[in-house]
Amino acid sequence: MSPFSGPVVLGTLVVGSPAMYAAYTGMLSTNVALVRVLICLVAVWAACSLVASIAQSTVASNNAANNAADATRVDLEAIPVPIEESDAA
Numbered sequence: 001m002s003p004f005s006g007p008v009v010l011g012t013l014v015v016g017s018p019a020m021y022a023a024y025t026g027m028l029s030t031n032v033a034l035v036r037v038l039i040c041l042v043a044v045w046a047a048c049s050l051v052a053s054i055a056q057s058t059v060a061s062n063n064a065a066n067n068a069a070d071a072t073r074v075d076l077e078a079i080p081v082p083i084e085e086s087d088a089a
Contacts, residue, residue: 001048001052003042005048007048008044012044015044016037016040019036
């Protein structure tokens with residue numbers, strides 16, 4: 001996942017908003033606020049990449065299980081069934 005993708009940038013804005021607000025009100029210097037936002041960017045990027053990696057591996061394993069199940073599925077209509085003749089006469 002790219003560090004400039006939508007979820008990462010949105011998450012960075014949400015997590016880093018207290019630092020940006022403190023810089024806006026003058027309670028925090030701009031340099032410190034930018035460093036905090038960059039740290040938030042790295043942390044959110046790592047978290048989103050981890051979640052994306054886990055999701056991709058889960059989807060891949062589910063697809064492999066479905067393919068294995070399809071390979072072992074038996075077509076019951078293709079199996080000949082012997083018909084017994086009754087001696088009703």
